[in-house]
Amino acid sequence: xxxxxxxxxxxxxxxxxxxxxxxxxxxxxxxxxxxxxxxxxxxxxxxxxxxxxxxxxxxxxxxxxxxxxxxxxxxxxxxxxxxxxxxxxxxxxxxxxxxxxxxxxxxxxxxxxxxxxxxxxxxxxxxxxxxxxxxxxxxxxxxxxxxxxxxxxxxxxxxxxxxxxxxxxxxxxxxxxxxxxxxxxxxxxxxxxxxxxxxxxxxxxxxxxxxxxxxxxxxxxxxxxxxxxxxxxxxxxxxxxxxxxxxxxxxxxxxxxxxxxxxxxxxxxxxxxxxxxxxxxxxxxxxxxxxxxxxxxxxxxxxxxxxxxxxxxxxxxxxxxxxxx
Amino acid sequence: xxxxxxxxxxxxxxxxxxxxxxxxxxxxxxxxxxxxxxxxxxxxxxxxxxxxxxxxxxxxxxxxxxxxxxxxxxxxxxxxxxxxxxxxxxxxxxxxxxxxxxxxxxxxxxxxxxxxxxxxxxxxxxxxxxxxxxxxxxxxxxxxxxxxxxxxxxxxxxxxxxxxxxxxxxxxxxxxxxxxxxxxxxxxxxxxxxxxxxxxxxxxxxxxxxxxxxxxxxxxxxxxxxxxxxxxxxxxxxxxxxxxxxxxxxxxxxxxxxxxxxxxxxxxxxxxxxxxxxxxxxxxxxxxxxxxxxxxxxxxxxxxxxxxxxxxxxxxxxxxxxxxx
Numbered sequence: 001x002x003x004x005x006x007x008x009x010x011x012x013x014x015x016x017x018x019x020x021x022x023x024x025x026x027x028x029x030x031x032x033x034x035x036x037x038x039x040x041x042x043x044x045x046x047x048x049x050x051x052x053x054x055x056x057x058x059x060x061x062x063x064x065x066x067x068x069x070x071x072x073x074x075x076x077x078x079x080x081x082x083x084x085x086x087x088x089x090x091x092x093x094x095x096x097x098x099x100x101x102x103x104x105x106x107x108x109x110x111x112x113x114x115x116x117x118x119x120x121x122x123x124x125x126x127x128x129x130x131x132x133x134x135x136x137x138x139x140x141x142x143x144x145x146x147x148x149x150x151x152x153x154x155x156x157x158x159x160x161x162x163x164x165x166x167x168x169x170x171x172x173x174x175x176x177x178x179x180x181x182x183x184x185x186x187x188x189x190x191x192x193x194x195x196x197x198x199x200x201x202x203x204x205x206x207x208x209x210x211x212x213x214x215x216x217x218x219x220x221x222x223x224x225x226x227x228x229x230x231x232x233x234x235x236x237x238x239x240x241x242x243x244x245x246x247x248x249x250x251x252x253x254x255x256x257x258x259x260x261x262x263x264x265x266x267x268x269x270x271x272x273x274x275x276x277x278x279x280x281x282x283x284x285x286x287x288x289x290x291x292x293x294x295x296x297x298x299x300x301x302x303x304x305x306x307x308x309x310x311x312x313x314x315x316x317x318x319x320x321x322x323x324x325x
Numbered sequence: 326x327x328x329x330x331x332x333x334x335x336x337x338x339x340x341x342x343x344x345x346x347x348x349x350x351x352x353x354x355x356x357x358x359x360x361x362x363x364x365x366x367x368x369x370x371x372x373x374x375x376x377x378x379x380x381x382x383x384x385x386x387x388x389x390x391x392x393x394x395x396x397x398x399x400x401x402x403x404x405x406x407x408x409x410x411x412x413x414x415x416x417x418x419x420x421x422x423x424x425x426x427x428x429x430x431x432x433x434x435x436x437x438x439x440x441x442x443x444x445x446x447x448x449x450x451x452x453x454x455x456x457x458x459x460x461x462x463x464x465x466x467x468x469x470x471x472x473x474x475x476x477x478x479x480x481x482x483x484x485x486x487x488x489x490x491x492x493x494x495x496x497x498x499x500x501x502x503x504x505x506x507x508x509x510x511x512x513x514x515x516x517x518x519x520x521x522x523x524x525x526x527x528x529x530x531x532x533x534x535x536x537x538x539x540x541x542x543x544x545x546x547x548x549x550x551x552x553x554x555x556x557x558x559x560x561x562x563x564x565x566x567x568x569x570x571x572x573x574x575x576x577x578x579x580x581x582x583x584x585x586x587x588x589x590x591x592x593x594x595x596x597x598x599x600x601x602x603x604x605x606x607x608x609x610x611x612x613x614x615x616x617x618x619x620x621x622x623x624x625x626x627x628x629x630x631x632x633x634x635x636x637x638x639x640x641x642x643x644x645x646x647x648x649x650x
Binding site: 156164165172174245296 | 496499583
């Protein structure tokens with residue numbers, strides 16, 4: 001039987017990452033090109049189409065051997081309608097039926113998935129979760145994103161807006177989040193908010209080595225907090241511990257909702273390594289119940305920046321299998 | 326084609342409710358008999374078997390017309406293994422393979438589901454949720470139970486212990502729950518805990534009309550809180566408002582996790598009527614995000630005390646359809 005392939009596209013506000021993969025998640029080509037979002041809808045669609053072609057060309061694979069395209073795009077979007085709805089950093093794609101546009105451009109069946117779901121599918125298909133059937137992924141970056149695989153399937157929900165795990169409320173009446181809720185896990189455990197929290201505490205007069213950065217006119221970053229906490233700075237340690245504890249609290253909530261075998265942590269913040277993972281595991285054990293030992297394993301993602309394109313290709317393979325494009 | 330039937334059994338610590346239903350959820354017979362849990366494992370299994378036979382006899386249906394039995398039992402249990410594990414108020418059923426025991430006793434294919442999941446399936450199949458495909462149910466009784474239907478299927482999770490929605494953490498570091506966690510929604514919004522909370526506030530010296538009940542040696546009940554809150558008692562109103570607000574907080578979390586079309590409230594506390602429902606809806610609107618209007622409708626369950634047996638029969642019909650007994 002002839003070998004066939006799928007193309008995965010990880011669509012971002014700055015770059016389009018694309019690659020061609022076989023059914024066993026082997027990457028046959030992989031590259032990144034500018035999205036050129038300022039040049040408008042048609043240009044961005046053309047760039048995605050060109051990236052698909054280049055993914056085939058670089059791998060030396062003919063269009064006839066490609067059985068599907070998967071696109072991971074910023075949301076909100078509708079997988080069912082193939083529609084990008086209101087992607088913050090891709091304003092030209094607002095209400096664009098991207099699935100049909102790419103199918104028309106390439107002549108290849110296409111599936112559309114939100115980027116966080118696609119990355120979770122990548123880790124499930126070919127990364128940290130490839131031995132399990134039920135996982136929850138938290139992506140710890142500027143915000144906190146999420147993806148849920150339940151019984152081997154992506155959990156999308158009625159409004160196709162499920163697994164927005166950054167907006168689980170862990171502290172009723174707590175810090176205001178950018179989404180207008182109070183006490184979201186994102187408001188404590190995202191790189192953006194933990195730095196803001198440290199700035200606020202310094203502004204309140206608390207002593208900290210972080211003050212030197214602020215006095216020098218720098219914007220505090222999560223890396224500064226990690227560095228200062230490791231060096232024993234008390235304020236930084238408090239902020240970091242709180243970030244880990246609130247994340248563990250959200251994991252306890254997910255343990256009781258979708259009851260996964262595995263929780264995968266991904267995103268830029270996992271660069272903190274064991275300084276993050278050990279604390280999250282410790283707090284999870286402290287915070288979870290004693291009724292059952294239904295504890296998920298907590299591990300880091302393994303696909304790094306490729307999770308998006310691998311997952312997008314994986315979504316195309318899955319659509320081929322289920323018929324749900 | 327001959328009409329066929331399923332028997333639903335709602336197994337409780339005190340009574341076994343059983344009934345015979347057709348594929349359209351019409352109840353052909355229905356009754357309740359004592360569980361007789363003190364008489365041991367064999368007696369309880371015999372009583373379930375006898376209840377199945379009586380359900381057929383009362384409906385005038387022959388065993389050959391019955392295509393399945395569904396049993397809703399207190400958990401934790403394993404649907405996949407047909408095993409009751411450690412049901413608090415049914416100690417004689419600890420680690421009992423109830424599915425095979427009932428199949429042997431009756432000669433009819435049997436499926437086993439935890440009682441909260443079965444009740445949620447009942448509302449989905451024949452009650453408040455029969456027009457939707459994605460719902461979340463909170464059962465507000467002594468504790469807070471839960472059930473989730475996602476994409477038309479029960480969400481069970483890897484450890485088959487999902488949808489334990491009472492143990493969603495809404496207040497990090499908050500009130501201790503019977504499960505050993507702190508800040509569970511159950512610790513604020515269950516009938517048991519909201520009465521305890523009122524007692525604690527009175528013991529702390531707060532003025533309240535509830536003190537008369539306590540001084541009279543009565544144990545406070547949720548009904549007392551509702552009555553006093555309606556009459557304008559400030560302490561009772563605070564406890565009731567908090568119970569509604571924390572429940573709404575857990576609903577916001579579920580909005581972002583399984584993203585349902587409908588949230589169903591069930592259990593003894595819904596007797597409070599609009600005094601509960603209006604507040605939960607109001608707090609939900611106050612607490613939820615402004616990014617998307619993916620708001621679930623929030624409604625009361627409609628099947629009352631029959632939800633368990635209807636849902637158990639519905640689980641049998643579903644098992645017949647999917648082959649997943």
